Amino acid sequence: MAKKKPEKPRHELTRRQRSRWQQQKRRQRIILSVAILIVVAVLSVIGIGVYKGWYVKDYKPLHETVIEVNDTKIDMEDYITMLEYMALQYESSYGINVTAELMSFLTESAEMAVEQNELIRQAAMELGISVSDGEVDEQLNSSDPPLSKDDRDLVRTQLIVQRLQDEYFEQQVPTYAEQRYIMAMFLESEAQANEVKARIEAGEDFTTLAGELSLDAVTKGAEGDLGWRPQDVLPLMIESPILEESAFNCEVGVLSQPIYEETKTKAVGYWLIEVISVDDTAEPTEAQVMMMLLGSEQEANDIRARLEAGEDFAELATEFSLHPTSSAEGGKMTLSPGTMTSAFDEFVFDPEVELETLSSPIRDVATNTDGGYWLIKVIEADDNRQIDDENRDMLKNDALNKWVEGLMEDPENKVVSYLDDEKTQWAISYITGG
Helix, strand or coil: CCCCCCCCCCCCCCHHHHHHHHHHHHHHHHHHHHHHHHHHHHHHHHHHHHHHHHHHHHHHHHCCEEEEECCEEEEHHHHHHHHHHHHHHHHHHHCCCCCHHHHHHHHHHHHHHHHHHHHHHHHHHHCCCCCCHHHHHHHHHHCCCCCCHHHHHHHHHHHHHHHHHHHHHHHHCCCEEEEEEEEEEEECCHHHHHHHHHHHHCCCCHHHHHHHHCCCHHHHHCCCEEEEEECCCHHHHCCCHHHHHHHCCCCCCCECCCEEEEEEEECCEEEEEEEEEEECCCCCCEEEEEEEEECCHHHHHHHHHHHHCCCCHHHHHHHHCCCHHHHHCCCEEEECCCCCCHHHHHHHCCCCCCCCCECCCEEECCCCEEEEEEEEEEEEEEEEEECCHHHHHHHHHHHHHHHHHHHHHCCCCCEEECCCHHHHHHHHHHHHCC
16 A cells, blocks of 8 residues: 655745735736736827828728719729829820829829729620639730739720620621722812822822822821721721712712812911011010911912902901911911921021011921812722721721710719819829829
8 A cells, every 4th residue: 555645734824925925916917907008008009000091091092982883883992093004004105204294184084984994894794795803814914014903904894895896796797888999188279189180190190199198197108098998987097077978979980079178187287477576685586477377388379469469467367377376366476486386487587587578388297277178089889898807897996986985975874973183183192102
């Protein structure tokens, strides 16, 4: 049988020891309580700092609803993504640095784009067209360089638009239509158009003359050869309500008479200028002139002849000048170098310029004027020709644009924007780090 271990004698605490022990426990509790209070206080200060410095300053505004499209709420972060994207597009396309000023210019466009993209997404879903998250991720990762998750909504819209064109609008555009093979050029005056017409009829090449003389960028670049076109395509290529109508009513194989179009803009004009005085002592130099801008050399020569015959410059400038300010001021203006174009300045501020002497017409390709004459020749006609891919793509894009315009104008679509100057300025500051 195992022996029992002897019990150790128990020592009773004295009253004094017990008192000291109790005091020590109280001190420990006090120290622990103070430590807890300090930790809580520090965490509270940190929490308030985070709340004020991050939640209130960044997180809350970023997640504030700024636009509602029907039942969908769009927050500030999505708007900022669009605004920054548009600014970067301007930078890459035009070489313009992304600045607060540029983004201020783009705020309304970004707002409209966000609204439009959401309307497209909703309307596409009603047509049974959507894009999965997996398809968006694949597109993000396949881009070079890969796009970030911030671009998800933009990529989704691009994929939806492509699917709308491929699946929906593909069915809306015919595959066969009446077409014309069209040659065309745009010239500055009836006199020039008649001269060019005579040269073509004498055997000169239409394309060579169009490439040299046409004042419309598309026909100049194509050397007058617009190829086979169905109706509704030419207005998408060239800003002209006259060209298509005339082309589809021209006699096949016959060069047209000059066809006037009053509203089409061309990159050329002709100045008539009379320098009254030049003040070289002013800073900068100032010249007092009588001036008017005409749309063609023919018109400029006609007006010059009337001035030399004694007609009043102010009256003719008021009636005929295509430069708004000179027309309003009766031709009389005071200008400094750099105010007008280089062609204008080279004449006015030439040290050898003869004062109070009417200039010959001064051609200026750095200014725009309206009006000119078409020469058109329809080479062939086909009442039921297959539409090629280029023309069909333009027609599909046009149908898509009209469909989107209809969504934006549809009173059934409820679009509400809460963006104001304060919010757009906050967005710009957030992007620029301000």
